[in-house]
Amino acid sequence: MTVVPSLVRSLSMLGLIGLWALAAWLVDSTRLPPPQWVLASAWQHSLSGELPYHLSITLGRVLVSFLLAMTLGTAIGIAMGRYRRLDVALDGALVLGLNIPALVTIILCYIWFGLTEVAAITAVALNKIPTVVVTVREGARAVDPKLLAVAHAYRLPSLTTLSAVYLPQLYPYLMAAARGGLALIWKIVLVVELLGRSNGIGFQLHSYYQFFDITSILAYTLAFAGVILVIEALIMRPLERRLTRWRG
Amino acid sequence: MNQLSVAVHEKRFASHVVLQDLSFTAHAGEFVALVGPSGAGKSTLLHLIAGLDDQFSGGIRWNDRPLDQGRHPEERLGIMFQEPRLMPWLSSLDNVRLVQRPADTERAVALLTDVGLGDALDAWPHQLSGGMQRRLALARAFVVTPRLLLMDEPFVSLDMPTGDRLRDSLQALWQRDRPLVLFVTHDLREALALADRILFLSTSPGRLILDFRVPLERPRRREDSSVSALQAELGQHYPHLLAGTLHTE
Numbered sequence: 395m396t397v398v399p400s401l402v403r404s405l406s407m408l409g410l411i412g413l414w415a416l417a418a419w420l421v422d423s424t425r426l427p428p429p430q431w432v433l434a435s436a437w438q439h440s441l442s443g444e445l446p447y448h449l450s451i452t453l454g455r456v457l458v459s460f461l462l463a464m465t466l467g468t469a470i471g472i473a474m475g476r477y478r479r480l481d482v483a484l485d486g487a488l489v490l491g492l493n494i495p496a497l498v499t500i501i502l503c504y505i506w507f508g509l510t511e512v513a514a515i516t517a518v519a520l521n522k523i524p525t526v527v528v529t530v531r532e533g534a535r536a537v538d539p540k541l542l543a544v545a546h547a548y549r550l551p552s553l554t555t556l557s558a559v560y561l562p563q564l565y566p567y568l569m570a571a572a573r574g575g576l577a578l579i580w581k582i583v584l585v586v587e588l589l590g591r592s593n594g595i596g597f598q599l600h601s602y603y604q605f606f607d608i609t610s611i612l613a614y615t616l617a618f619a620g621v622i623l624v625i626e627a628l629i630m631r632p633l634e635r636r637l638t639r640w641r642g
Numbered sequence: 643m644n645q646l647s648v649a650v651h652e653k654r655f656a657s658h659v660v661l662q663d664l665s666f667t668a669h670a671g672e673f674v675a676l677v678g679p680s681g682a683g684k685s686t687l688l689h690l691i692a693g694l695d696d697q698f699s700g701g702i703r704w705n706d707r708p709l710d711q712g713r714h715p716e717e718r719l720g721i722m723f724q725e726p727r728l729m730p731w732l733s734s735l736d737n738v739r740l741v742q743r744p745a746d747t748e749r750a751v752a753l754l755t756d757v758g759l760g761d762a763l764d765a766w767p768h769q770l771s772g773g774m775q776r777r778l779a780l781a782r783a784f785v786v787t788p789r790l791l792l793m794d795e796p797f798v799s800l801d802m803p804t805g806d807r808l809r810d811s812l813q814a815l816w817q818r819d820r821p822l823v824l825f826v827t828h829d830l831r832e833a834l835a836l837a838d839r840i841l842f843l844s845t846s847p848g849r850l851i852l853d854f855r856v857p858l859e860r861p862r863r864r865e866d867s868s869v870s871a872l873q874a875e876l877g878q879h880y881p882h883l884l885a886g887t888l889h890t891e
Contacts, residue, residue: 540727547692547721548741548786558740562731640731640766 407623427609436613444598445617452594453621455511455583459518460575466519467526467575468568474527475534491524496582500589509590518582525578526571533567565637573630580622644670644789646691646704646822652847653686653698660686661698662847668839670789671820675833678843679886684826685724687848688792691824692721704790720788720821722796726775728767728782735763738782753781757811773804780808784815791821795828806863809836813861830884834872835864845886852880852888 411429418428427435439445474481474488500517507513537560545555561568587596595614602610649665660683668674676684689695691702693709702709704717728737738750754760757777767775776796783791797805813836816823827833833840834856842852854876858868880888 540723540725541729543689543692543694544721544723544727544729546694547719547792549719550741554740558732559729562729565731641768 425608427612431609432612432616435609436616439610439613440617445614448593448595448598448614449617449621452583452587452596452618455515455518455587455594456576456579459515459522459583460572460579462515462519463522463526463575463579464568464572467523467571468530468564470523471527471530472534472564475531475537481531488524488527491520492528496521496585500582500586504590511591514583514586514591517586518579521582522575522579526575529567529571529574530564533564536567537563562637569630569634569637576622576625576630580618644705644822646702646709646790646824647706648687648691648700648702650687650690650698650700650702652700653683653690659847661690662849664843664849665700666841666850666853668822668824670822673816673823673825673836673838675825675827675837675840676843677827677830677833677840677884678848679845679884680828681846682843682886683846683848684828684843685794688721688794688824688826691790692719692792709790717790718786718788720783720786720791722776722779722783722791722793724795724798726767726779728775728778730767733764733766734759734770734778737767737778738785741782741786743786750781750785753785754778756815757781773800773808776800776808777811780811780815784819787819788821791816791823793823793825795826797832798827802864805832806865809864810861812836817860828884829864830873830876831864831869834858834869835862835866842883843886851886852883 415429418426436445470484474484496517499520503513503517503520507516541559541563542555545559550559583594584596584599587594588600591597595618598614599611602608602614645667646669647665647667650661651663652659653661664687676687678684686695690698691709693702707717709717709719729740732740734754735747735750738754739745739747742750751760751763754763757780759774759777759781762770762774767778770778779796783793797808800808809832825833825836837856840852840854840856841850842854843849844851856872858872862869876883881890882888
């Protein structure tokens with residue numbers, strides 16, 4: 395049953411790489427190195443330990459800011475979905491938060507808090523929180539009061555109500571927020587690293603950019619893309635399957 | 643002796659008065675049906691008793707204590723709504739275990755077997771038929787050994803054999819545990835088949851117009867001739883009873 399989609403997935407990835415190889419062959423320039431060069435370069439950078447080091451630094455930042463943004467965004471989203479007045483009060487700030495360019499938040503965070511790890515993480519989280527809030531608020535508005543009435547009538551403890559009655563209704567929205575969240579955070583973390591950190595993939599890309607080392611840039615990108623695909627396949631999709639298995 | 647006393651002075655939604663000066667008492671082990679025209683506030687009344695809505699003037703007391711916390715074992719409350727209201731992400735067994743305090747899998751399984759769901763413990767609610775979903779909700783209501791059981795037209799829109807089987811299950815479970823049941827219905831025959839006592843409500847705002855004791859032997863079913871005869875007799879005395887008035891005009 396799952397063989398066919400994963401086959402299609404692999405074929406489409408292979409197709410992309412094939413297109414890349416074809417384009418590199420047609421262009422025949424160092425500006426677009428073919429896949430095998432990039433792969434060799436990634437291997438080199440891995441052997442030297444440099445790529446794993448910067449990749450792990452970036453992954454750590456992604457993880458921390460992701461957890462921070464999801465927790466705060468979910469809490470605010472639930473509260474706004476539930477309390478009309480709070481929703482009205484915070485809606486302006488939310489629209490602002492959604493539309494301020496990531497670059498502005500990053501620069502301001504660095505100026506106000508210094509070129510520190512805290513400033514970097516804060517900047518990423520601030521960029522992500524509003525989109526989590528919007529998605530989770532939608533979910534909180536869709537929560538079925540009839541099921542909550544069951545929990546209330548049977549006098550379920552608040553923690554049980556939250557975990558067994560309330561949150562399961564939010565799972566699809568939380569999954570959507572997490573997926574979109576991860577994608578956005580990857581992108582912003584690199585910018586944050588480029589502007590104010592001395593390690594991480596963003597910093598490395600910046601260095602190779604200055605040397606015009608396109609092969610290394612693509613090698614880092616490739617490693618990065620590999621990690622994303624692995625996370626998607628090993629964490630996100632199984633998690634989603636588990637949370638929605640009752641739909642049958 | 644467990645006793646429920648209900649006294650609702652007024653319940654309104656905005657400017658619309660739904661219930662007014664409605665009071666009655668009922669005792670442990672009694673099966674009381676609430677019958678009235680739609681809009682008489684029957685469901686609203688159950689919501690007030692269940693503690694789902696505290697915006698009203700009056701008081702609901704259980705053994706002379708306000709029935710609001712439900713933490714005391716003698717205040718255990720079971721409820722069935724018009725829809726089964728099951729958690730779609732929980733299996734049958736987990737739906738029943740959800741309301742248990744503390745969890746007792748053996749009892750949950752035994753109850754599910756009693757209502758005929760012994761083979762469907764791991765089924766998701768969406769895999770069950772409408773009748774089976776009601777059975778699951780019935781098992782959930784009885785698994786807490788309720789002292790007070792509130793039922794809001796729980797068997798509405800089921801075909802007749804399915805409804806009959808559910809009513810049989812309900813009577814069997816009720817006779818075993820003897821909770822006080824408040825059973826809302828607009829189906830007089832259903833009320834006559836199940837209840838010891840029927841409280842008839844008027845049209846909105848709902849008041850009590852008749853407190854009727856059902857003089858029939860158990861077990862009985864909705865289709866029994868004794869039920870038909872009693873229904874006909876009531877209809878002769880009060881032709882507009884189900885429209886919410888005792889007047890013969």
